[in-house]
Amino acid sequence: MGTLYYGDNLDVLRSDAFQDASIDLVYLDPPFNSKRDYNLIFKTPKGRDSEAQIIAFEDSWHWGEQAEREYEELLHQANTAVTEMIRSFRGFLDQSDMMAYLVMMANRLLELRRVLKPTGSLYLHCDPTASHYLKVVMDTIFGPANFVNEIVWHRYSRPKGSQFLSRRFGASTDSILFYGRSENYKFHADSIRVPIDEKEMQSRNTHLDEKGPYYSGPLLRSASMGARPNLVYEYQGFTPGPEGWRMTRDKLTELDAQGDLFWTRSGIPRRKVRPKDNPGRQIDNLWADIEAVGSQAKERQGYPTQKPLALLERIIQASSDPGDLVLDPFCGCGTAVHAAEKLGRNWIGIDITHLAIGLIERRLRAAFPEIQFDVHGVPKDLAGARDLAARDKYEFQWWACSLVGAQPYQNKKKGPDAGIDGLIYFQDDQKSTGKKIVVSVKGGEHVGRTMIADLKNSVEREGAQIGLFVTLAEPTEPMELEALSGGFYESPMHGAFRKIQILTIAGLLAETQAPRYPDLSRGALSFRKAPVEQGQAEQKRLVEF
Numbered sequence: 001m002g003t004l005y006y007g008d009n010l011d012v013l014r015s016d017a018f019q020d021a022s023i024d025l026v027y028l029d030p031p032f033n034s035k036r037d038y039n040l041i042f043k044t045p046k047g048r049d050s051e052a053q054i055i056a057f058e059d060s061w062h063w064g065e066q067a068e069r070e071y072e073e074l075l076h077q078a079n080t081a082v083t084e085m086i087r088s089f090r091g092f093l094d095q096s097d098m099m100a101y102l103v104m105m106a107n108r109l110l111e112l113r114r115v116l117k118p119t120g121s122l123y124l125h126c127d128p129t130a131s132h133y134l135k136v137v138m139d140t141i142f143g144p145a146n147f148v149n150e151i152v153w154h155r156y157s158r159p160k161g162s163q164f165l166s167r168r169f170g171a172s173t174d175s176i177l178f179y180g181r182s183e184n185y186k187f188h189a190d191s192i193r194v195p196i197d198e199k200e201m202q203s204r205n206t207h208l209d210e211k212g213p214y215y216s217g218p219l220l221r222s223a224s225m226g227a228r229p230n231l232v233y234e235y236q237g238f239t240p241g242p243e244g245w246r247m248t249r250d251k252l253t254e255l256d257a258q259g260d261l262f263w264t265r266s267g268i269p270r271r272k273v274r275p276k277d278n279p280g281r282q283i284d285n286l287w288a289d290i291e292a293v294g295s296q297a298k299e300r301q302g303y304p305t306q307k308p309l310a311l312l313e314r315i316i317q318a319s320s321d322p323g324d325l326v327l328d329p330f331c332g333c334g335t336a337v338h339a340a341e342k343l344g345r346n347w348i349g350i351d352i353t354h355l356a357i358g359l360i361e362r363r364l365r366a367a368f369p370e371i372q373f374d375v376h377g378v379p380k381d382l383a384g385a386r387d388l389a390a391r392d393k394y395e396f397q398w399w400a401c402s403l404v405g406a407q408p409y410q411n412k413k414k415g416p417d418a419g420i421d422g423l424i425y426f427q428d429d430q431k432s433t434g435k436k437i438v439v440s441v442k443g444g445e446h447v448g449r450t451m452i453a454d455l456k457n458s459v460e461r462e463g464a465q466i467g468l469f470v471t472l473a474e475p476t477e478p479m480e481l482e483a484l485s486g487g488f489y490e491s492p493m494h495g496a497f498r499k500i501q502i503l504t505i506a507g508l509l510a511e512t513q514a515p516r517y518p519d520l521s522r523g524a525l526s527f528r529k530a531p532v533e534q535g536q537a538e539q540k541r542l543v544e545f
């Protein structure tokens, strides 16, 4: 079972929903303080990147009221080592952007440690911008003894030109700091072994005998492995030094009986390691076999900083069991929750934007058509919708777009949006390259006829087939008439659809309204049909008109 939360993860983690010691595995991929904005790039029906880009999240941190407040909280929490650490940082980082970032991270890492089970683990994905500071923060919060590995993920086998500036080496790695909650953290090294391919198998197994290929492996412990008196015994006239044999006498006798022990010319015993004895290559801390999500990758969602599924699958398989609970508190487009669902784990994802939450909902439903999960923090009724509209106009627009299945449109920071807040592409005959619906969202209490006229103009200008007007306030009579005067879009094969459709947030939430358009791309021909009530109401209005 899965749960998505929209909101600041600090508030969500401090809510009653998160009990102490309730989570098995945390993976977090917070913004790295790279001081840039990350754009979400949508695809057109033809699979090309569309013009619709939008800032998904800003990766810049500044000292301000929130940082000061969170800093104060750190000074007054129970772990005095954390207080000392953060005070020391402030001593030399002062009120810098890096200090704001570390304060934000320290507070959240404290909560994440609290919710982890004693057998749990945490993987913190970061890069060299802040990894050195974050290691100090993690050592202070989790304890240096609970540091397990720094995984170096080599993102590109062929780095892009832009990664090579003239005065430095190319930058193509991220760091993943892996900590256990205690020494009893789970770890399943064998579940993530990588099969050895035929070529590697041949180059390894250079010897041949009547039983087949093999390679020569050691039977004696090396000096660096230290003395093991209980493994020092005589076999076939040979007694090793104080380090001893690598196995007990019984095992050695069995190996010999199977024909897998041999003696070198200088009289040293060795073992024959057969391909069948090889369970695959073990994974070390350099991960160079998983490629970043490329522009043509099938799993690509267009979300900036999207991590590959294979990376998350490896982490989840190594550090959890089926049925365990995996948490990603900065879940972006939901790679960790997708991997968790695929591997039969329960999961929780948190993100601070509706853009991310809406995208994850679509991603999961596409990958797992039968999936059931809860979404918290998004408006469930009109009061919630009003509250969101009052708090954040853009979050409201993104959420309203997700209600009608539209891609949010335009960069909120760049210029006027010309009345378009979302786009839907559809295909209603095999030959067409894709048709377009423009969506206009209004979260204000006052709406009027000119807004519908503006939408009609946008539909014309964009060469779109249909315009959706999504409104929090109830539409007025003149608005209805203006919309009716827009006429119909005649689908080549599927009849007529109102060109300008007015949908209220109340109607969408109650599912008594829905956009109406024909769409071939959803498998078999499936009309996005409005419920009966809406059809009847439209008929009535048409007759009146």
Ligand SMILES: C[S@@+](CC[C@H](N)C(=O)[O-])C[C@H]1O[C@@H](n2cnc3c(N)ncnc32)[C@H](O)[C@@H]1O
Pocket: 007, 008, 009, 010, 029, 030, 031, 056, 057, 303, 304, 305, 306, 307, 308, 329, 330, 331, 332, 333, 334, 335, 336, 350, 351, 352, 353, 356
């Ligand atoms: C680097 S992205 C994560 C990408 C993700 N691993 C994936 O594969 O898609 C970081 C995410 O953290 C979210 N975020 C930033 N601050 C947050 C906060 N305080 N609470 C919850 N989410 C936050 C951003 O909206 C963004 O989606």
